[in-house]
Amino acid sequence: MSHISCLISSPGRSLSLKALHYETLQPVRIDVVDGVISAVVALENVESDSALFIVAPGLIDNQVNGYAGVDFSGDQLLAEDIVKATVSLWKTGITTYLPTLVTNTPQNLIRNFRILSASLSHEAVQSSVPGFHLEGPWLSKLEGFRGCHPEDQLSLPDLNLLKSFQEAACGRIVQLTLAPELSGAMELISYCKDHGIVSAIGHSNAGSREIQDACVRGTTLSTHLGNGCANLIHRHHNPIWSQLAHDQLIPTVIADGHHLTPEELRVFLKAKGSDRLILTSDITFLAGMPAGRYRFAGAEVVLTEDGMLKSADQECLAGASLPLLKGVENMMRFTNCSLGEAINLASKNVAAVYGWKDRGSILPGMRADLLILENNDGKLKVKKTIIKGKIVFKTEANE
Numbered sequence: 281m282s283h284i285s286c287l288i289s290s291p292g293r294s295l296s297l298k299a300l301h302y303e304t305l306q307p308v309r310i311d312v313v314d315g316v317i318s319a320v321v322a323l324e325n326v327e328s329d330s331a332l333f334i335v336a337p338g339l340i341d342n343q344v345n346g347y348a349g350v351d352f353s354g355d356q357l358l359a360e361d362i363v364k365a366t367v368s369l370w371k372t373g374i375t376t377y378l379p380t381l382v383t384n385t386p387q388n389l390i391r392n393f394r395i396l397s398a399s400l401s402h403e404a405v406q407s408s409v410p411g412f413h414l415e416g417p418w419l420s421k422l423e424g425f426r427g428c429h430p431e432d433q434l435s436l437p438d439l440n441l442l443k444s445f446q447e448a449a450c451g452r453i454v455q456l457t458l459a460p461e462l463s464g465a466m467e468l469i470s471y472c473k474d475h476g477i478v479s480a481i482g483h484s485n486a487g488s489r490e491i492q493d494a495c496v497r498g499t500t501l502s503t504h505l506g507n508g509c510a511n512l513i514h515r516h517h518n519p520i521w522s523q524l525a526h527d528q529l530i531p532t533v534i535a536d537g538h539h540l541t542p543e544e545l546r547v548f549l550k551a552k553g554s555d556r557l558i559l560t561s562d563i564t565f566l567a568g569m570p571a572g573r574y575r576f577a578g579a580e581v582v583l584t585e586d587g588m589l590k591s592a593d594q595e596c597l598a599g600a601s602l603p604l605l606k607g608v609e610n611m612m613r614f615t616n617c618s619l620g621e622a623i624n625l626a627s628k629n630v631a632a633v634y635g636w637k638d639r640g641s642i643l644p645g646m647r648a649d650l651l652i653l654e655n656n657d658g659k660l661k662v663k664k665t666i667i668k669g670k671i672v673f674k675t676e677a678n679e
């Protein structure tokens with residue numbers, strides 16, 4: 281039986297394709313005109329001797345520290361590097377992502393936000409990057425909670441500094457991850473709320489009162505819940521329970537099989553429901569590189585054969601190296617959720633948090649950011665990546 285994703289025609293950025301809808305697994309025809317989905321039509325008669333591939337919305341990753349050898353926080357970052365990382369991410373099914381800068385000196389952050397902004401003059405970056413994510417430098421200094429963020433560069437929240445970062449980023453910082461228990465954090469959270477920046481709790485040992493206060497001021501996200509947390513915490517009073525219990529907080533989770541156990545992912549999904557959980561990758565520039573020892577964020581890290589990235593001298597993970605699609609596979613395997621639910625955790629739910637109404641679902645009027653996927657017993661393979669109706673990646677001989 282041959283698999284086809286029947287591309288009927290593709291003049292310019294208009295095309296029409298037949299595939300199985302990722303939620304219903306029923307055959308559909310999707311028409312695209314000028315990069316926008318114009319129709320989604322249910323099909324009744326499909327050739328019986330062929331099985332169609334799956335069509336899904338392009339994946340959206342809100343925490344990408346770098347990729348394919350490009351470190352967005354690196355001292356040598358160039359705008360061209362961001363193009364290279366973007367094009368490489370397309371191959372993994374990512375059509376939208378937030379380049380993420382982590383704790384560093386103010387000079388480094390300002391320079392790299394300027395470079396990220398400049399890279400938006402390249403069409404590839406502009407089509408895939410709607411904004412940036414800043415994780416740090418206003419995080420807990422406590423061992424375990426700070427993870428691998430360099431202790432000597434962590435500081436107390438500083439609104440003027442945030443404004444300088446946002447100016448360097450030409451107003452494109454759309455997410456700030458911070459620890460709300462730090463002095464001055466609430467002022468920043470209110471500023472974020474008033475200026476369209478999503479604030480997120482992360483690398484934090486906040487008590488339930490501080491988490492409640494952050495939510496009142498507008499915090500809506502929990503960054504990689506269950507990580508950025510000490511190994512030993514109070515069994516009753518800890519930031520994980522408080523964030524899980526708060527209805528306003530949508531957690532992002534790293535479902536790479538290393539950062540959280542299958543049981544944690546099952547509990548998080550049950551607690552929040554399939555429309556209020558988000559998959560993120562937290563991948564670094566080491567993603568896709570051979571196993572070995574590397575320098576990352578000023579420290580020595582080890583990348584293992586099975587994709588675990590950990591600090592060489594502390595018992596903590598140092599970011600991730602497995603792409604978001606792996607998290608989609610794992611969620612199906614670990615939680616028994618459907619393919620549609622798992623993909624929505626990495627597309628529809630993410631778009632909703634930022635209020636992006638043009639992407640994240642397959643509906644008329646939305647950008648034609650689409651994936652053609654092969655599903656082999658839960659192992660997903662990207663056959664085509666389509667952005668605004670243009671095929672930007674395809675595996676050979678699959679039409």
Ligand SMILES: [Zn+2]
Nearest residue numbers: 415427504508
């Ligand atoms: Zn982190």
